[in-house]
Each structure stands twice: as C-alpha cells, then as structure tokens.
Amino acid sequence: MRIGIDLDDTLCNTSETVQKYLKIYASTTNFSKLDIMNEKDLTKEFFNSCLEKIYNEVELKPYAKEVIQRLREKRHTFYAITARSNTFVPSIKNVEEITQKWLEKQNIKVEKIITASYGEKKAEVCQEYQIDIMVDDDPYNIKAMHAFKVNCILYDDKERFTSRENYATNWLEVEKIIERNS
Numbered sequence: 809m810r811i812g813i814d815l816d817d818t819l820c821n822t823s824e825t826v827q828k829y830l831k832i833y834a835s836t837t838n839f840s841k842l843d844i845m846n847e848k849d850l851t852k853e854f855f856n857s858c859l860e861k862i863y864n865e866v867e868l869k870p871y872a873k874e875v876i877q878r879l880r881e882k883r884h885t886f887y888a889i890t891a892r893s894n895t896f897v898p899s900i901k902n903v904e905e906i907t908q909k910w911l912e913k914q915n916i917k918v919e920k921i922i923t924a925s926y927g928e929k930k931a932e933v934c935q936e937y938q939i940d941i942m943v944d945d946d947p948y949n950i951k952a953m954h955a956f957k958v959n960c961i962l963y964d965d966k967e968r969f970t971s972r973e974n975y976a977t978n979w980l981e982v983e984k985i986i987e988r989n990s
C-alpha cells in the first residue's frame with residue numbers, strides 16, 4: 809500500500825516543541841505566551857524566529873520509526889504529506905530540505921515529501937499520488953479526505969475525539985489498522 813503520513817503532531821511532537829520555544833520566547837520579550845499566540849503579528853514574529861529550530865528539534869512519536877520500518881519491510885511505501893510551506897514565515901524558504909534532513913536524521917525513508925497540503929488540497933494530493941491510506945491528526949483533513957473518498961486513519965494520541973473506525977491513539981494501533989486494511 810501507499811501510505812500517506814502527516815508530519816506535525818502525527819509523526820512528531822510539534823505542539824510540545826512549539827510550547828517549549830514559546831516559553832523561551834516569552835521570557836525574552838515582555839509578552840505572555842497567551843499574548844503571543846493571540847496577537848497575529850506577535851505569532852508571526854515568534855514563528856519567524858523559532859520555526860526552523862522547532863522543525864529541526866521535534867522528536868518522533870513513540871514507535872513511529874519501528875512501525876514505519878516494519879511496514880516498509882512488507883513493501884509498503886510512505887509519502888510525507890504536510891501543510892508545512894515556504895510561505896508561512898519569511899525565515900523559511902526551504903521547508904522541503906529542512907524536512908528531508910530531519911527525516912534522514914530520524915532514519916525514516918519516504919518516497920516523497922509533499923508540502924503546502926491542507927484540507928481539500930491534501931485530499932487532492934492523496935488522489936494524485938494514489939494514496940491508499942492517510943494518517944493524520946487533524947479532523948478537518950480527515951473530513952476533506954472522506955469527501956474525496958480517500959481512506960484515512962485519525963491519529964489522536966491526546967484522545968481529544970471519541971473513538972470511531974480507523975482511530976488510533978498510538979503508532980502500534982496505526983500499524984494494526986494498516987495490516988488489517990492491506
């Protein structure tokens with residue numbers, strides 16, 4: 809199967825890393841974390857100064873590497889399909905390269921990294937690349953993919969949503985669903 813994987817908060821712990829840098833950034837300015845996240849210009853400034861560090865430092869979710877390696881041994885292929893883009897902040901103009909280097913460092917091999925994909929665009933990309941199943945933490949993406957008849961797994965390790973079909977709270981559950989569907 810061709811498996812699509814989202815990066816932020818599915819493959820890696822982006823929110824936690826954002827919080828870490830937000831705390832550091834707030835301590836160097838006169839603004840609180842809440843101010844920074846609620847005020848558009850401050851948010852932009854924060855991400856402009858910290859996002860590359862965040863992308864370089866994020867850590868893999870537990871078992872993600874092992875599960876991907878095992879599934880690759882069974883001839884499944886992986887496509888990283890992400891909303892990360894080169895237009896989000898001025899300081900990042902090479903998001904594919906940053907992401908590729910990070911994936912190499914984690915020893916994760918994907919066929920391709922496809923950026924700037926969110927919602928309907930993500931669903932279109934899944935169709936274009938004939939993705940059999942997409943793993944994503946964002947219910948908005950899942951809804952868009954269902955509308956395009958793309959099979960998906962909702963990754964929800966914070967257990968924010970109620971249990972449903974193709975629902976996983978960790979990568980071992982992702983593996984089980986993929987095995988069941990292949």
Ligand SMILES: [Mg+2]
Nearest residue numbers: 814816817945
């Ligand atoms: Mg995500």
